[in-house]
Amino acid sequence: MSTIKVIQPEEATGRLKEIYDDLIQKRGQLAEVHKIQSLRPESIVKHIDLYMEIMFSKSELSRAEREMIAVVTSVSNNCHYCQIHHSEALNNYWKDEERIVHLRSNYSKAQLSDRELALCQFAEKLTLKPDDFKEPELVNKLKEIGLSDAAILDATLVVAYFNFVNRIVLGLGVALETEGGTGYKY
DSSP: OOOOOOOOOGGOHHHHHHHOOOOHHHHHSSOOHHHHTTHHHHHHHHHHHHHHHHHHSSOOOOHHHHHHHHHHHHHHHOOHHHHHHHHHHHHHHHHHHHHHHHHHHHHHSSOHHHHHHHHHHHHHHHOGGGGGGGGGGGHHHHHHTTTTTTHHHHHHHHHHHHHHHHHHHHHHTTOOOOOSOOOOOO
């Protein structure tokens, strides 16, 4: 249960109502992670713009790789909300529930390619021990497996974004949606 006031869709007026209606029309439903920002409606818009840029823009990283990084970052932060949402999104690509379970419990058992494994290790380490990145070894490992600097930036942006969102969710008590499941349009 959230620890701050949340304006529900039926209570929304003005700009907040416009934003809510637009999200429901585009995504199929309204996420709790967006409703938690209802006291600052424009932050919802900026949040979604950032999400779309990081997760959907053209990249050497596939959508599945970005969702996989989101899941590993969220697991590292023990953010159940984002684990569930982004596991579902990832499974749109993987279509393998068992593999998703392994990714969330012990990604080394998730039948990952060398590239996927390196991205998971990068996400976990950057989340849990960002101070270890003072030396270039961790980034160089990604270069050694063929990732360009742009792809490494993209991976870093996904990790950073999910650390940001995980802290909103965990810090303000955002609960997983109970009505309608997590069936968003991806």
